[in-house]
Amino acid sequence: MLRNLDKYDVVLASGSPRRRELLAGLGVRFRVEVRDDIEEVVPKGMLAMQVAEHLSRLKAQAYRPDGNQLIITADTIVIGPHGEVMGKPHDEADARAMLQMLSGATHSVVTGVTVHTAQRLQSFSAQTQVEFDTLSDEEIDYYIENYRPMDKAGAYGIQEWIGYIGVRGIQGSFYNVMGLPVQRLYTLLKTF
Amino acid sequence: MLRNLDKYDVVLASGSPRRRELLAGLGVRFRVEVRDDIEEVVPKGMLAMQVAEHLSRLKAQAYRPDGNQLIITADTIVIGPHGEVMGKPHDEADARAMLQMLSGATHSVVTGVTVHTAQRLQSFSAQTQVEFDTLSDEEIDYYIENYRPMDKAGAYGIQEWIGYIGVRGIQGSFYNVMGLPVQRLYTLLKTF
Numbered sequence: 548m549l550r551n552l553d554k555y556d557v558v559l560a561s562g563s564p565r566r567r568e569l570l571a572g573l574g575v576r577f578r579v580e581v582r583d584d585i586e587e588v589v590p591k592g593m594l595a596m597q598v599a600e601h602l603s604r605l606k607a608q609a610y611r612p613d614g615n616q617l618i619i620t621a622d623t624i625v626i627g628p629h630g631e632v633m634g635k636p637h638d639e640a641d642a643r644a645m646l647q648m649l650s651g652a653t654h655s656v657v658t659g660v661t662v663h664t665a666q667r668l669q670s671f672s673a674q675t676q677v678e679f680d681t682l683s684d685e686e687i688d689y690y691i692e693n694y695r696p697m698d699k700a701g702a703y704g705i706q707e708w709i710g711y712i713g714v715r716g717i718q719g720s721f722y723n724v725m726g727l728p729v730q731r732l733y734t735l736l737k738t739f
Numbered sequence: 740m741l742r743n744l745d746k747y748d749v750v751l752a753s754g755s756p757r758r759r760e761l762l763a764g765l766g767v768r769f770r771v772e773v774r775d776d777i778e779e780v781v782p783k784g785m786l787a788m789q790v791a792e793h794l795s796r797l798k799a800q801a802y803r804p805d806g807n808q809l810i811i812t813a814d815t816i817v818i819g820p821h822g823e824v825m826g827k828p829h830d831e832a833d834a835r836a837m838l839q840m841l842s843g844a845t846h847s848v849v850t851g852v853t854v855h856t857a858q859r860l861q862s863f864s865a866q867t868q869v870e871f872d873t874l875s876d877e878e879i880d881y882y883i884e885n886y887r888p889m890d891k892a893g894a895y896g897i898q899e900w901i902g903y904i905g906v907r908g909i910q911g912s913f914y915n916v917m918g919l920p921v922q923r924l925y926t927l928l929k930t931f
Contacts, residue, residue, distance in 0.1 A: 548877075548878065548881060548904070569903070572900065572903045573900075573903055573904060574900065675908070680922065680926070685740075686740065689740060705913075708764065708765075708766065711761070711764045711765055711914065711921045711922065711925070712740070712765060712921070712922060712925045713922065714912070714922055715912070715922055716867070716910070716911045716912050717909065717910075717911075717912075717913065718908070718909075718910050719908045719909075720906070720907070720908050720909075721897075721909065721913040722903065729903045729904070730872065730903065730904060730905065730906055730907055733903065733904045734872070
């Protein structure tokens with residue numbers, strides 16, 4: 548499947564081990580190349596829903612794909628129950644505050660994805676709603692201590708213990724919450 | 740967490756490696772004990788929605804938990820787009836027919852769970868809707884050949900390649916589709 552990609556040097560421009568795993572799950576052969584000199588600037592007044600796709604595009608534009616390169620970038624943000632954009636927590640106290648906000652409520656996870664070749668730049672974003680049961684302080688502290696979710700938007704990984712015990716249900720793509728909407732990406736990659 | 744279970748000898752009565760993984764993900768210590776002499780009889784006229792919980796209860800009743808045993812049983816069925824109950828496929832042709840039915844449509848996955856101790860028998864079921872994109876014959880054949888989904892209700896595992904490339908989205912618990920609604924089970928286990 549996706550034999551059309553054989554002609555490309557596919558590059559995943561993300562340091563996330565989850566994204567690596569998810570892209571590998573599509574059966575795509577790729578290498579990882581991460582640049583850390585990209586300034587993630589969000590224009591004033593941009594809607595929360597548009598931020599992730601915008602950031603994935605910014606990252607993609609920082610690469611100049613040559614003849615046969617195909618670059619994949621992604622960005623995931625959490626939009627809290629009251630519309631606040633949540634990135635990665637700064638420290639433990641920040642992680643705790645984020646999880647307290649998500650507890651007993653429904654939030655959105657938006658992942659923006661951009662695919663960039665010498666000929667084309669195409670992007671989309673996918674949204675998933677996630678409903679958390681009420682989390683006790685003990686559960687939140689246990690999670691932060693044992694899983695150190697400092698590298699995760701919204702301070703949680705749905706594939707970790709907190710997702711097992713805390714997530715009542717979702718609406719949309721599960722893998723999108725993990726950081727890459729693989730089904731939509733597969734559909735897009737077919738067209739390259 | 741779930742320290743209340745320390746007083747029990749927890750037994751998962753299921754041969755499914757996915758269920759084993761999922762229960763372990765809750766941080767529960769347990770052993771596996773599978774009996775294969777249970778006759779899975781569904782009363783005539785039973786609603787499709789009730790079958791999984793009924794079967795999990797049948798399985799649980801086959802065990803007679805002694806003083807400190809806590810038995811967990813589960814059963815997962817797929818209810819196809821037209822209401823047909825789908826168990827595990829009999830052969831490749833049956834798997835192919837099931838996936839063709841699920842292609843481009845929404846179906847339900849219902850897992851029934853029973854927890855049984857000497858004092859209590861408690862059961863529930865959870866339902867998740869799964870929306871598949873249209874699957875090509877090539878994709879269906881590739882999946883069956885490479886993943887041999889003969890041990891899975893509805894002939895697919897959402898955590899496998901077919902779930903990555905084919906599932907547009909779900910409504911409900913992802914882990915329920917894998918075979919164990921861990922969040923609801925966690926909530927129930929807290930009360931033992």
